[in-house]
Amino acid sequence: MVGKEQEEMEKGYTVLTYAEYEEGLRNGRLLGLRCASCGGITCHPMPVCQWCGRRVLKRIELSGEGELTTFTVIRVPSEGFEEDAPYIPCLVKTKEGPCVVGRLDYNTENAMQELIGKQVKMKGSYTYEGDKYSGGAHTCPVFGVVE
């Protein structure tokens, strides 16, 4: 299958676009997809299930809760992110299964390795304007540590 035909087919299967995912984040909702075939949850959205590759997907809302898998503190930002530094990009393993990239809202002076494994919850979102490499503005989830 080639070109336009493939494109039309993909469109029919996409029940959650990346733009809709980001809009959900801006409204405080972490959206994902549940696979009718294996039951796995896919997040961020993709045209296929991230676990089994099938396309029978239904839009769902995730809890926004999870475990901090890893993070880093950015003190020397890349071009276009000067205003943001210092900030903490993080990877969260959600309660529902998939790992989501976001930012951690935490005092950068106190952020130590001991934070890894802590329970976190989505508390909002952050929209960055992007730089010449990222093709415009994007929104990511912001997580806070659950004390």
Ligand SMILES: [Zn+2]
């Ligand atoms: Zn699946």
